[in-house]
Amino acid sequence: MSGLTQSNLVDFDALALEQDEKRRSELARHVAMLFSRTSERCTDEQIAIYDDVMVRLSAMIEQEARAYLAQSLSTLRRAPERTVLKLAKDDIQVAEPLLKSSTVLRDLDLQDIASNQSNEHRLAIAQRTILPESVTNVLVAEGDLPVKRSVAANAGAQLSDASVEKLIETAADDEVLQLAIGEREDLVEGQIKQLIEIASEKVKIHLLESGRMEEAGRLSQAAGVAASKLGNEFWLGRYDFETAEGKVYGIAREGQLGEHHLRQFAEEDRFPEAVAAFSVMARLGAEEARHWMVREDTDPFIVAAKSIGLSFMTVRALLKIGPWRYRLSQVRREHALELFQRLSLKEATRLFSIWEKQQVS
Known part of the structure; x- marks a missing residue:
């Protein structure tokens, strides 16, 4: 693998002068495919070399090729950190699979992206399997209505009391959000009562029929519904x-x-x-x-x-x-x-x- 940077396979000076973007894109796809097939066997040094190569390539290729690169890395447990983070801050067409799935992105990375990128980025983050309060706090505070709906509907999203209050406040004018909040299993008695107070008649009937008031007195499942079921x-x-x-x-x-x-x-x-x-x-x-x-x-x-x-x-x-x-x-x-x-x-x-x-x- 060390030969990748020492040979002419990746001649960045020549690539910079290359007029045809197809060659650069083809090389990026080749590197991404090679890495995805060998990532579990790579040494730390080899992953670092891939990282250097892909970071530089990502700055020289068109959006479609960057999207391919991001998709290839999105499900890998061992993926180059700098490349993943760079692509996760790219246009949403590139960033989406990483924001939804990559376990390489740390919570601090997700907070930063949720704070500084678009609502499309926030919506992708809101669909992750597991979300801590530190991230959902930002999503609920900064996100638009679709983002809030997605967070509320995500059973693996941990919500602080402040975020629940914000969601219920927003839900006063949105029946879809009311239903999403009402389906959550981590609401406590006071929150359920707040929701029922602002809910539409249709949602109130749904909440009462589902017996939410009867189960409202149980302890809050602060660790998250999905998390508690995962081994x-x-x-x-x-x-x-x-x-x-x-x-x-x-x-x-x-x-x-x-x-x-x-x-x-x-x-x-x-x-x-x-x-x-x-x-x-x-x-x-x-x-x-x-x-x-x-x-x-x-x-x-x-x-x-x-x-x-x-x-x-x-x-x-x-x-x-x-x-x-x-x-x-x-x-x-x-x-x-x-x-x-x-x-x-x-x-x-x-x-x-x-x-x-x-x-x-």
């Missing part, structure tokens, strides 16, 4: 752990890996890197660490985190990223933090040592 393997399959492990192991080999890296990964929403760093610091196998940081039972993670001396701030940050952002309710998150504070270093070390011996035996 560990679904979540683990969304992330590129291999590339992240390569980066983190490189830092560790230089003797530089520390808690500040772990905190930074959490703050930057880099879940795979955080998992890799935690596995090295806690002396856990990579696969074991992945499952510990995706499961709804956080006790093993909390014990290990305490035993290696992580701070409260770092643990709190880690409990809010990746799958835990969706899978943990606020109550569970607070329970985990209480356990972390209650555990002594001596007790955590003892429990973790027992677990390690069990794994060896």
